[in-house]
Amino acid sequence: MSGTLLVDNIGELVTNGAGEGPLGIRRDAAVLVEEGRVAWVGPSASAPAADRRIDAGGAAVLPGFVDSHAHLVFAGDRAAEFAARMAGERYTGGGIRTTVGATRAASDDELRATVRRLRGEALRQGTTTMEIKSGYGLTVDDEARSLRIAAEASEDTTFLGAHVVPAEYADRPDEYVGLVCGPMLTAAAPYAKWVDVFCERGAFDVDHARAILTSGQTAGLGVRIHANQLGPGGGVRLGVELGAASVDHCTHLSDADVAALAGTAHSDGSGTRTVATLLPGAEFSTRSPYPDARRLLDAGVTVALATDCNPGSSYTSSMPFCVALAVREMRMTPAEAVWAATAGGARALRRDDVGVLTPGARADLIVLDAPSYLHLAYRPGVPLIRQVIRNGVTQ
Ligand code: NIG
Ligand code: FE
Secondary structure, eight states: OOSEEEEEEEEEEEOSSSSBTTTTEEEEEEEEEETTEEEEEEEGGGOOOOSEEEEOTTOEEEEOEEEOOBOOOOOSOOHHHHHHHHTTOOOOSTTHHHHHHHHHHSOHHHHHHHHHHHHHHHHHTTEEEEOEEOOSOOSHHHHHHHHHHHHTTOSOEEEEEESSOOGGGTTOHHHHHHHIIIIIHHHHGGGOSEEEEEESTTSBOHHHHHHHHHHHHHTTOEEEEEESSSSOOSHHHHHHHTTOSEEEEOOSOOHHHHHHHHTTBOTTSSOBSSEEEEOHHHHHHHTOOOOOHHHHHHTTOOEEEOOOBBTTTBOOOOHHHHHHHHHHHSOOOHHHHHHIIIIIHHHHTTOSSSSOOSTTSBOOEEEESSSSTTHHHHSTTSOOEEEEEETTEEO
């Protein structure tokens, strides 16, 4: 829809820019939207006229959530595996191969329908930017088509051909890594912005991960990595070594890992160049200990929160759920959690056009059915997202 849009009568506006506290809060505020961008932010009482108006009625308004880690291209589900875990079984990542089988057997349209369904589900819960990974195809053609389908739904697509060694390569992992670094990367790169590796015992070791990530860099992709989810290891330090935008999971960290992340701090005090993205939905759904966000924050590391939406370890698309978990289980304050789910996610994707509500930013806003962002953690499980505006368009 063309013309200007004014969202006014906002009781509490989270800008993540200028304003009160780390969330840049403004009270009794208004936001003017023009051509999909934020054109003006200021007091509601002195707001300019606009073609259309949304009266927030004193409610809280936030930047749309930026979910920087999700695996949406898959077929089937693993509800039975979840039930077995809740009955005491451990999560090992071994179930990935089950989803690979179902994904390979699915048609393009089936995969597309799943991506649309989950992307829509996330949008209704306030997610206006969502990264999408491949990783359940694991052949040249299935990875390329996964990314082609992901690119229909997101600007931030990630090649995860190194999710697990597929069964047909089980006794030839080096050969599989050669395939990922060569023909698979060539086929995937036109549809991908990022490259990722599941660097973990039982998946890919540090040497394999380094080979794959540096090949991706040579092909023009940015680096992110699944690291230190199931146990300690060298994944986080490898991510730092390669200048990764984000190291994801970070559940089992040594002091050296935390120091390496802290060592990527920008000199202007604006946080770290490599972000630690925490995925509490995975700990919830695998009944694992949560990462210690407080330890990272106290060391000055920039933290993001994301859903990790996938059929195995975290089948949730809900950023509000992750915010609530982070506050209750990971010792984040509500303000830190909301920042991590918005501006933090943007930092993990190296984007400055989303995650903030300042002039020039993309007009991605959520209006809460609540007077304050605090309610996202205070009222867990309650559908508090009253209205979503993405790119200036009401959804
Ligand atoms: O981020 N850890 C690796 N990948 C996913 C899980 C994938 C699956 O179990 O299907 C994750 O948790
Ligand atoms: Fe993941």
